[in-house]
Amino acid sequence: MGIDNGRSHLDPSETTPLLTQSHGRPSCLDVNEYDVEIASSHKDTDEEHNVPILSSASSISGGLDFGPSLERNISNSPSNPNASTKEENEYASRFIDVSPTQFWVIFSGIMMGxxxxxxxxxxxxxxxxxxxxxxKAANSASWLSTAFLLTSTAFMPLFGRISDAFGRKPVYLFSIAMFFVTTAGCGLARNIGHFIAARALCGLGAGGIFSIGQIISSDLVRLEYRGVYQSYLNLCLGVGSSLGLAFGGYLCDHIGWRGAFLIQLPFIFVYLIAAAWTVPADLGLKTVGMERMKLSQLIRSIDITGAFILITAVTLLILGLNLGGNVVPWGHPLIIVSLVLSGVLAVILVRYERLVPRPVMPIELLTTNPRASIIFGSFFATMSVSTVVFNAPLYFQAVKLTSPTTSGLRLVASSLAITFSSVSTGILVNWTRRLQPFVLIGVCSMVIGGCAAASMGIDTHNPVAMVCISFSSLGQGFSFPCLMVSILATSKREDQAVATTTLGLWRNLGSVMGVAVSSWIFQNTLIYHLKHNVTGVDKDHIIALVRKSVHSIALLDPVHRSEVTKSYSDALRLTFLSAAVWAIIVLILMCRVRLPRLERKK
Incomplete structure (x- = not known):
């Protein structure tokens, strides 16, 4: 798939490839195969100096007048020996078509989101x-997260496609508004069905917020500096996660779980106003060279059929995994039909997506290395992290019998770990220009995290348990920013938006499968251990009671309480061990490819 359009117009002696070889060994990335951020036409080259201008998925046009290119302003500025002026110019050259002040106004809104x-x-x-x-539906716990992740997964690629047609801003504002309305719906839900439905629609809004926010960041920052600004986003991820974990249980204890959702609404509203004020109106339209489409044109241009097949296949798979052995026997017709239809639709999706001009899931990205290994590695890495993060609160509340507030506070170490590692990774990548070492460090941390969490039991001291659980989050902070930069570095300029959303799709799909599969492992293992450990004439009543509400465990007599907590502990051991298995798969994938090394533009 080599491309050479425009390359003959550039003198190789005057360009510095963004990707270089390491220690004299050939890189797995062929620069002739991937035109990584090097100009592909005259319009991407500074006409005075013949230096390629590194660009991202798209740039700003219309809406706001940001003046001439920063690159040209810098090259034409009078010679100034002042070191501070030189540093300011070098700093400004990080951004595409915006000044540093304009960038930070926009980027601050993204970080808030x-x-x-x-x-x-x-x-x-x-x-x-x-x-x-x-x-009274503890055995349906996985649906609270999978419903959210399912919709955000299935629609994430569509948001990227739609933003190419309508521009980033309208899609971004729609996503935030949807997130606002559905968060209110969660707080007002009257039964578990209403709550799950509200979470599913909330995932639709969140998918747009995260995917469009990531694309806007890529639009405005040159590739070699994206690791730094990805670390800022990961810092916000860590702070938001820490606040959610630390205060989530506290809010549930003091104002109720409904209040915990409703209290978010003023902040989401402020975020909506900030996004409406800061994001340029025509961001995303200039690079793709198109005007805004009408709704009918948009429907014809995006892969709605592919998205429908994808969401149906994943829904059927999760339905089978969650109900099988948990609500109905594995031999039940509903389980068999769900799993078989899921497999059939997966095959149909692959064949269909090969024929679509703008597929929701580009098969090419999934079949050629190194991008295929990056995407599938991200999928299994997210499965590993989600398995630990989703089941950790259950360990503290069902095994250690802590309150939601205490449970949340004991998870803060995980958020601090991801904050530290993600920020450090951005700084270190900018300094070393290397990606693979930090990915491998992160994946090894995930393997250790899964094994450490699997070693926890009833007698594990709380500080030790906090450290064991935090290893997976530490690994996420090291590896995920590097994988995001790697998928951009190995994609052509015009493919970067779809590459970003495809990686996001598989990460979200990894979260869906991590929660669904770990819930399947846990629920079926828990039933086995409860039947073998719980004794007494009221055995069946106790098993049904503790499977519906973990808080009922503390109300049992000491003998039954000990039997139940041991059952939960044994079931969670196997569940956490599966996280180590997924991380080992990632380690194998990442050792098979060599990720690109970044080089500063000279």
Missing amino acids: YMIGFFDSTLMASSHPVITSYF
């Missing part, structure tokens, strides 16, 4: 035992 979004996500992680116990 990440902080609010991940507060909501971790709020659910720490509060789902409370919510499911309130509705």
Whole structure:
């Protein structure tokens, strides 16, 4: 798939490839195969100096007048020996078509969105035992997260396509508005069905917030500096996660789980106003060279059929995994039909997506290395992290018998770990220009995290348990920013938006499968251990009671309480061990490819 359009117009002696070889060994990335951020036409080259201008998925046009290119302003500025002026010019050259001030105004809104979004996500992680116990539906806990992740996964690629047609701003504002309305719906839900439906629609809004926010960041920052600004986003991720974990349980204890959702609404509203004020109106339209489409044109241009097949296949798979052995026997016709249809639709989706001009899931990205290994590695890495994060609150509340507030506070170490590692990774990548070492460090941390969490039991000291659980989050902070930069570095300029959303799709799909599969492992293992450990004439009643509400465990007599907590502990050991298995798969994938090394533009 080599491309050479425009390359003959550039003198190789005057360009510095963004990707270089390391220690004299050939890189797995062929620069002739991937035109990584090097100009592909005259319009991407500074006409005076013949130096390629590194560009991202799109740039700003219309809406706001940002003046001439920063690159040209810098090259034409009078010679100034003042070191501070030189540093300012070098700093300004990081951004595409915007000044540093304009960039930070826009980027601050994106960071606010990440902080609010991940507060909501971790709020659910720490509060789902409370919510499911309130509705007497603890065996349906996985649906609270999978419904959210399912919709955000299936629609994430569509948001990228739609933003190419309508521009980033309208899609971004729609996503925030949807997130606002559905968060209110969660707080007002009257039964578990209403709550799950509200979470599913909330995932639609969150998918747009995260995917469009990531694309806007890529639009405005040159590739070699994106690791730095990805670390800022990960810092907001860590802060939002820490607040959700630390205060999620506290809010549930003091104002109720409904209040924990409703209290978010003023902050989301402020975020909506900030986005409407800061994001340029025509961002995303200039690079793709098109005007805004009418609705009928948009419907014809995006892969709605592919998205429908994808969401149906994943829904059927999760339905089978969650109900099988948990609600109905594995041999039940509903389980068999769900799993078989899921497999059939997966095959149909692959064949269909090969024929679509703008597929929701480009098959080419999934079949050629290194991008295929990056995407599938991200999928299994997210499965590993989600397995630990989703089940950690259950360990503290069902095994250690702590309150939601205490449970949330004991998860703060995980958020601090991801904050530290993600920020450090951005700084270190900018300094070393290397990606692979930090990915491998992160994946090894995930393997250790899964094994450490699997070693926890009833007698594990709380500080030790906090450290064991935090290893997976530490690994996420090291590896995820590097994988995001890697998928951009190995994609052509015009493919970067779809590459970003495809990676996001598989990460979200990894979250869906991590929660669904770990819930399947846990629920079926828990039933086995409860039947073998619980004794007494009221055995069946106790098993049904503790499967519906983990808070009922503390009300049992000492003998039955000990039997039940041991059953939960044994079931969670196997569940956490599966996280180590997924991380080992990632380690194998990442050792098979060599990720690109970044080089500063000279």
